[in-house]
Amino acid sequence: MKIGIVILNWNGLALLQRYLPSVVLHSQEHTVYVADNASTDASLSWVKEQYPSVKIIEMDENRGYAGGYNVALRSVDEEIICLLNNDIEVTENWLAPITTLFRSDVTIAAAQPLLLDDKRRTHFEYAGAAGGYLDRLAYPYCRGRIFDQVEENHQQYNDSTNLDWASGAALFVKKKAFLEVGALDEAYFAHQEEIDLCWRLRHAGYKIAIATDATVYHLGGGTLAALNPRKTFYNFRNSLYNIVKNDHSANWLGILFLRMVLDGLAGLQFLFKAKPAHFMAILKAHASFYGGLRTMLQKRQEVKRYAKKTSTKPEVFSIVYQFFVKNRSNYQSVK
Template identity: 20%
Template sequence: MTERKQTGTTAAGPGGGAAGPGGGAAAEPLATIVIVNWNGAHLLPACLDGIAKQDAGFAFQTWVVDNASADGSRELLAERYPWVRVVPSDRNLGFAGGNNLALRQVTTPYAVLVNNDAVPEPSWLAALLAPFGEPGGQHLGAATGKVVFLPRFLRMRLSTPTFVPGPHDSRELGVRVSSVTVDGREALREVLWEKLTYGAEGPAKAPYFWTRGDGELCVPIPDGGPVTLGFTWAAESRKQVVLSWDGPTGSTDGGRAELAVGPESTTVTLTVGGEAPRVDVVNNVGGIVLTDGYGADRGYQQVDTGQFDQPEDVFTACGNGMAIRSSLGHELGWFDDAFFLYYEDTDLSWRIRARGYTIRYVPGAVLRHIHSASSVEWSPLFVFHTDRNRLLMLTKDATAALALSAVLRYPATTASIALRTLRQAWRGRSRPAIRPTLLRLRVCGSYLRLLPTMLRARREIGRTAAERRSSLQSWLVSR
């Protein structure tokens, strides 16, 4: 069990010296916290220091699965966190396999999962496990908390005239942003602007974002004091860009800047006063699955204004900050090792619900998370696993109609993308960009290789299910 100094006690451990529910100081641990780590020595201290500060009121233990790190993670754990049990792996098993390496050894009533790039608030663990002991808690299979992005943000709005690039690209584009700085520090990858841009484009080492004509962005800024923001951008012609932001709480006056943009890439700067409000932005408050089979984070990139402050049942739990009844996890076999990373938590949640258990969102269980600190969103690694694993999940868990629709649509879409790419290259007398098509073909090949295993899993899920697939799909959400 873990050890730390507690105010007013001697040599008590984090979770180790507190009395359990109805027990004494030597109570058996109620939960095992599992953290998967791969080359995350720079992330672990904040995560583990947050766990050491948990005000739980019951005993718990902390395990770190090290996925063959080569950055000194194990040395760091041995030197600074001797109260953590290290579960070593001689190869990178991913999020699914790494967690399973520990979860299959768990004997405590509850298992709790945390990403190595997340920092829990002091009341997180107690709040997360509380619903299991409340009336009706015997029907609860898992609980999931409120995950917000680690920094605080300045909420801004961008507005500019748009243009349509051409017959093969009907998007209405505003400006092309290639850099955002905060007090001189590059922050392009940390800006939250799903409501404003069309997603990352260009090479992985030098991405850029095309904006729409109007939308919201959230820029990470430090607390207190004025901040200088820099934007490097270009557009199809000379025009104005209006950036605006909220004023102090209770004030109707905010900030506003009119800035020029043109065909040549230029950098503009503006200063935001220290009184500008900093806000928290939601990463996940439980998960949803859309009617076309795509998983999504509920509340993603919404400014947290208290709209998710009530506990409620949700369809899926987030693997970052998820608590599960251990007996149920062992029955289900925990995560599917074949998934490696992404969609493994959605698949497990679907199987929990198929057994007739519920999943509860707990707003008081707050984690602060560095988004995509371990894997870059929209990288080939990300796209391969999200595309393939969505098809694997639907093959296992969804109705035959939904699964077949998604699986058959994928190669058809791949062929359409390949033909469009060839036509564009022929018209432009250029070499076709074949990497996206090759990646999708890899997805098809990997899916077909795993299909027999998924069909066996589908039959087993159906044999042990307490709720029909068609009934579970009533939770699916339209776009």
């Protein structure tokens, strides 16, 4: 089973110089691609000179995470594709557990490795930790990370388990299943596209999994820092998109309303913390959400056409309540 490892890049020369060597070194039986989102730095010339074995996919404009990968994956023939951030250091033999996992169950369509923090290697990394889940209100959380509280890794999550979503920082997906559910939604541009994709894969009857014996180290914030209001904008808007497209329960409108109320409270909290730019980002996120609502309702009907009747009940109704009211800040305490 061959894997196509696709690294999306935009003006990331320094990150490629730091992280690409480990990917090339530890992926020699597979194919490494750099998909470039119209960089203006020396990224491509450096890759071509230093790593001629790496295949280059060039795009004529910055299409973001979703659009960039959708274009790039048309040029990738491998059965399994890894969507890998350009700020990931991989470890020796990291791909063997992944191929074993996919061979073990044909219903697995997407998976991730264990994500540890490159800046603090004893701890999980925010973007995916030991696998992602959603509460009833579509707030994402992870085994190893609740909101901004990240746990130290004591191998407490080394068991195999089904996930709600796998991290887009190092997302392995079957190309056939990826195309079957319509690829990544380019309306998202950045952030939470992998959650939407995995939710649609689950609707189609596939499983999302983790190979905990495969480890990578993620720098995080390599493209858009955590404190950037643009990240706040995308996360809030795209999370609402996820509910409209993928929550097919009878009371989804009530869930959407409650979520928007909680968004308002989050905005007030930003104001109290003297972060007006993030408050404005939430307002803009809601305005953009209303602007795209009609399109998302159409996509909801598209998903319903292939969705199975089976569904899983979220382990947690409200991670916000568990974290801010019950003061529970790790996965074991909230599940």
